[in-house]
Amino acid sequence: MDELLRPAGITRMAKNEAEPDFLRLSSVQSHSKNPEPTPKPQHHTHLTTLADALGILKHEPDYNFLISVLTFLSRHETNGLPTIKLPSPLSAQLIQVLVAEIVPNYWALLIEDVHQNKNSGLKLLLYCLSGITGVNAILVRLRALIHETKAEASTNVKRPDIPLNIGILLDLLCRIIEGDGWLLEAYRLATSSQEAAARVRPRIQEIVATFGASRIISLAAEAEDIVKGDASSKRVDNIWPADSSRYTRWLGRNIVTLALSDLTPSETKLAPDLFAKALRLGHSDVLIKQLISELVLKPQAEPKRFGLLVGGLPQTEQRKVLYSVLKMFSTGHLDRLGRCESEATQPLISAVAGALNGILGSVENGTRHLVEWLTGSSGAGLGEGVGIRRAVMAVVSQERDELVTTLEKSLGQFGDQLYIKHSPMLQQEAHAQVLLLTAGYVHRKAPIKLALLLRSSTWLSAVSNRLSAPHERARFLGMVVGEALSALVDKGEKQLNFKMEETGNEEGSWYKGLTGVTDETGSLDPLLNAQTEIPQKQRKAPQKPTVKPATRQPQTGFVIEELSDGEGPEEEDIVPYAKPDSDAEDSDDDATLVRRDKPKAPVYIRDLIKYLRDTESYDHQKLALATAPTLIRRKADYGTEVSEHAEELASLLVGLSDKFEMDNFDELRVQGMIAIIVAKPEKMGQWFAKTFFDGDYSVSQRASVLIILGLSARELAGYETSDYAAAAAFPSKTLPERVGQLYLRNKPSETQPSALKSLPPNALDNIATTLTSTFLAPMAATAADAATGPDVLKLSTFTSRLNNNGSQNQKEDEHLSPTNPRIKYKSTHPAKPRVRAIPNTTAHLLGTSFFAPLAARFQAAVHASSTTRGGSRAILFHPYLLALYLKTLALILHAAGPSTLALPQLTSELWRLLLSTSVRAQAVGDLAVTQAVLFAFVALLDVNADRMRDVCVELGKEVVEAQEWVAGVFGGLRGGDEGGEEEKVKVLAAGVLVRLREGVEKYRTVLVGDLIGFG
Template identity: 40%
Template sequence: MADLLTALQTRTRSEVDRAEDHLVPVETQESEEPVLAIKSPEDALQALKSKPDYATLSRALRRLNRTVHHNEEFNIKKPGPKATQIIFTLINEIVPDYWETLSGEGGQERSLLVRCLSSVAGIGAITSRLRLLLTLLKDSQKPAQVTVVSKTQPVEILLNVLETVLAKEDFITAIWHDIDGCSLTSSQKSLQWKEFGSLVASGKVLSIASEANITLGDLDLSIKEWSWVGDGRQYAAWLGRCMQHAMKAVKNDDVEGQKALSQFLSRVLTLGYTDQLVQAAFSDLLNGDTRPLQTCKTLMSRLSAHEQKTFLYSIIRILSNQHLPTEGLFQDSRREGQSQAIGGVVALVRAIIGDVPTLHDDLVEWLVGLSANAVGQVHNAHRAVIAALSSIPEQVTKALQKGLTLFGDKLYIKHTPTLHQEGWTPVNAQVLLMLAGYASRADKLFLIHLSRSSIYLNAVSNRLAASSQRARFLGMLVGTAFSELVDPKDKRMTFSTDEMDNSDGNWYRSLTTVNDSLGLIEDLKPAFAPPTNPSAQLSKSVSSNKSARSKKQAQSTSKIISIEEIADISESEAEDLPMYEKPDSDPDDEDEDPTIVQRSRPTAPVYIRDLIAGLRDDEDFDRHKLALSTAANLIRRKAAFGTEVSDNNEELASILVGLGEKWPLENFQQMRLQGMIAVLIAEPLKMGQWFSRTFYNGDYSMGQRASVLTVLGLGARELAGLGKEDAALTGANATREDSFPSKRLPDRLHRVYALEAAPMDAISSQLEKTMIQPMAAEAADKFSGPNALKVRTFSSRMAVEKKRQKPIPNALAKVVADGFFFPLTGRWRIHLQSHGENSTHTSPFLLSHLLKTLSLILHASGTSTLSLPQMTSEYWDLLLSLRPRGTDPAVLEALLFAFLTLLDINETDQRRLAEQHAKELLETQEWVDSVFEKIGGGSEEGERIRMLAAGVLVRCREVVQKYQRMLMGDLVDFM
């Protein structure tokens, strides 16, 4: 037997020990997420598409900005397929996720993102995306699954991005330098500049921003301050400031730059806000600075004849409004200050028109043309234009002949308004008299010849033969004034009328003596010119950029931006100092102890996965608090697009419901409640059923279950369009801090339960007053006397329409039955059968909270809900089954409120109640009648219950009295 066992190998103990030494322990390292290296534009694009975190986004933006100045093959601002993909990704993925975070704390990264979008392709991408979002926003066929706030937020974000990109006044200059600096052919540069002009100057950006302003204003009435990009006047003024900066930057020998600027000006003149544009672009020239004059004339020479005329007329209007005083009709306007201003205007107009014949003709057309350009301008404006034209005698004679022809035309006399002929702004007659004076001093023989011609004779004759007294008076004035200039004293034409001898006639005849002299353009400088301090100009530029920010950052009513003390720096010293951007402020630098400065501060989550991680991280206080405070806003914003919220909705809801207050955070319950409401609003049908299951199942406390009911009630009202009324209830004022101390729980429990019950109690109390007040008013009206003795007041139709509220779209009606109401009522019976009468859900606190929630959901669904009959039947049976629990005051009050809501919401269809619910109606009336008799008054609680019972009885008796015959059979059986 021993031979059967053969030893294969023999080893000693020492050998075994040495073999164990062959097992060498290996050090283990915690696996860290690899850092994505961004060394090329392809890496940056891949990083941007992969939902980057904050650090990765910062590195990608820095890499993209380095391509602009380092002469690389790729340039983010150079048109191409790769740059287009990157810009598309930035607009569609990065901006919706990160813009609010960057606006709040990422100043430098925000500037990097804006630089990447400050190009022709960037502006085009923003405009296209904004147009698409507006189309989706206005699509009425799409069901409203999210609130108006979450639907409009992407549009508001893009408007804010557009404002920030366009905020700087060197925008046009930077775009031209980027186009000119790219390695493109001349034709490609021209196409890029034309595309830029089509977007910015031709009104595409303005039109889409205006449409966004109107759409947002219609959907959200709380938006009072619209985007300046959509305001034509502000947008044109911004374009003018940008053009002024570009004109200063373009050198005199830069032919391509001047040509591009003139093309841009030609497009901008078609925008429709010419005066605002010209006043901002040529403000220095209009205020007496002669340095931009040559640039202005060069730009005008490249414009078409029609555009030159538009530009010239705008200059005249601005000069008239800005420098020429508005004098009365008969006041002496020959004071020294006025003549100096008129002389400055004459000098500037002469300098602009120069030796261009078309501009001379335009001045004649402005004075005596049928287009009525001179109507509405002050008298001194006509004096200045005529003085500017007086240096060209042939144009004066031409204007005089044309004016006389128009003055004596019969159709013109009969049909043209008196305002154009004379009026309080003197136009035709006054211009003729002043032109006659200049013509007489320049060439009296011509005026004598003209006074003997048929043009003059027909003009005066037709005027004297007119039926209008004012027309005849003007004819007498012109005839007398011309006769005084060309005829001897004994042969002058005279009219012995009172009108010709009063101050009116004397003033008109004195117009032939007006002779304004040529002044200097420098005379237009204001008396108190602002100091030309570079620091002051820089401060002004910074404040203007601040004022262009989004309306979301202007929450306070105060308009004070900043108060700065600017040191006096000489111009020579300021020129040597380079300008740097202001660094981001770091409040942690102010700490006295540098060892407690926290540099690695958490950033707000921009993805749902980051939000979930932050809510679960109860060890990092700052990260957890930041995630909880931004949860509601992030969920609502993400619910408008993408599948992040829908993929993680149940996990989010589970975390928020079971979230405990490890640290004493301020407004912890409010932030948690707002987050749960946002989760519910994102997918009402699915999450309504989930919250209903959670209320009955799961290991949750009473406070957490009460918060679930609060979420269902407030979420249902928000879907019904009543969210603005309940917004304050989820804030700090929801708790009743002003209640008597003996009626409050201990502080430790009060913080948990007070918020859960307060919103529902406040809404139910408000609805009680709303439902009972009409009944009380009707009862008071019956006891106030016969109707024949009452005085009724009638409101106008406009007043009635003004008070009438606009219909609110009710998205709750589509999902209320399957998503909210039936899951709560159906699971109540199942839970009661499974756990008996002594379960947690039958406690007075939760039971009263459940009844109020169901009542609020039923009321918010509206009277037109298709499932209202079925909900009424099931809810009535549930309420009648809970009558034995009415011994507790809280449950009794909730029961009476539920009955009152049930009858009020069915008020428009009382016949159906009498036909289908006769037995329930009579049982309710009998039970409430007994409650009204048992409950005594005297206390606040008793009076409240009696008031509710009285309201229910009134509603029941209305139906019973109205349909008494129909109810007679059921009444016999009931008795």
């Protein structure tokens, strides 16, 4: 067979050479009774109609004839337009032949001319197919080949040409639609003919349906998988239409070109239609950011162009886009301003207000959307700085009616009892700021309206409901708002003054000062400057103590020696210098392998950032990860390096990937992030909580964020001590070595890096296991002593198994039951664990910077509609992430401890979150989520052990509901498998159920009174 197979070659023929005889006949002969020879293909100078070109293409012309036909098709015009791009039956046949026959057969020759002039074969082909008809023909051909591939999978007969043709079509598609003005040209071509509007409108709808929906993305992604899965086909790289994010950016750039073009109002309808379709591709934030950067945040930009796009959307879509715009302005520009206490921050706030005002100028009812954002149940920029609220108020204040409406809605919501009881405190703080800002504007524009409002029953009930709230923070907000608004209307002794220390401190004064804030819409210049300098408070450099020069002792003939009191001669403490020839780098015999350019460990934060950014260097990445935990802790309280670069460091570490497969990569990365939080907990705790919900990260990266939040909270509370803290201590804070040996005689040196213990991958699970064991141990002892009751209460065996699985390093002591010597039980903790006294400052920090942002943002994500946060909502309710999230909240609450002043507020938020419909729905059929919910109840009951009566008074219905739910979980689990997950969850449910029933039985009177309305 080998002699029958000969390699084929391609011979190109010049245009002036005579044609061989075999080209005069068609390769396809007619099968009619009287076959006639097919006419010879004509030269392009003899082509007069599209039918001639179609006949030549169907008869497999050579490369030169193909170039002649493509040149004719690109120059043949009808009414001044390329005929092949006009919709007609003949042009459709030409495009079908080009896509189905010419492209697969001549693609290898065409791509060789890619670097030639504009008359090259590839560029002529792309020009002929660069229309909506050509793109649809490619998509139809792709779908047919994909169906053939799927059909072959069942027959086990594979055609190697199908993946090859699919790769060619993908490459052709990428080359055709590439460009920022492609859609504008397609639109002009579809509307250029002098035809009735009824015939033009379907063409425009076809453009919107083809490019605005996910048709191209899905086909390209499926085709790319087929090409990559075939080992024999040539690999096609950079198939960007298969990436939904990159395709969204391309679509955004084309929408920008449409918005900036000089089209009539009726013609600009295409851009809003495409915009509305593109918002459903799953990357709405990417698309909106692309449009904002091109249409608003550029020199000589006109925000009204973006307003025209938003104005053409439905009302629900308008709200969604405007809320995303507010979030982008807040995250990208205003959050860095903090509380905006400096007057130098006002230009940037005015610039954002000016941008919003320009956008809303073309949006009908745009100001009403802002009012809904300010007063909505999940709006007002939850967890964001006050800067965005000030900018929005500057826009709303231009319309007096909307301003008064905002004040009335804010005041009614502020005093609502259900709102006070169930809303997250982070959200109540944001709405309190809106109320104070609105009251100041109304007082300046309509003082009588504010005076009448403060004499109404709404105001009186709002203040009284706030003062009677069970939570300390809610009462604080009520007192601050009451004093601030009363100061605007009342004079002299009539002013409301609670004479509390909280309202007169720095935070209370800042809240009351919001009534005097005035912002106006200004120029966009501060936004255009990418390097906007954020004014900060002047910090005084710490004064170094003056060191007096040592007085020189007069020279005498006596020599004073210090005798050592330690063991052994003093010469043992002297460490000799290493020999010069003992350099480790010279140990290799081959001189070419010796490296003299090894990087040194970073000693400044800017060097650490530089190393982390260098993702192509293994040495830099390894040094940065190994040095980051110690360096960050060491620089935390010395200078401003860490505070100025904390967010940049955190973003680099969160998004860092293990490109070089380093040892202990995850451990070092987590320890670096923990060091950042411990260094600046108030700032970085909120930043990491926000990153978990808003960042574009994978499940594993989001999980690492939760882990570091839980571990950092426990370290700040004093439950865990990191070895890196001791390694980062300066020598001035350590005892001399000989003195330190008196206290650390049997302990290894903590300053040596080798003494650092590795962080286990399931650190949070181990901590949860330990706390669960502590919770169940007293009940196990009681059950063993009683030796009666249900078998599930005999928890001794489970407690021992739990300790063996999660806490094997802990020592267990056997105890004999005093009532029954034959019964033995094991206990790893005393019946009543010792409660460590936690300073209120730390407890307050954990509540405000760790717990509150996580809980409030979760509730906002739950209540958000699927159209606004579909992607993040799906990730948030991933079973593993949800279970880890609940455990993290429980650990933070437990770390804050029973001495937390805001414990009632934290308890109510977490208790209601656990009983929410979304959480309980995820727990059905998922043991991991169910176990996490039960562990959260364990933490709640453990921290509130001494205030169970208050819990029953404040959360009577919730306690009864929790008891019923846990009883249902306990009854629905089979158990019985020794050491199995279901058995562990069932025993944990039994322990929680016992504690809940004890509380219900003990405080039954309180609960019954609450349930009937007399609690």
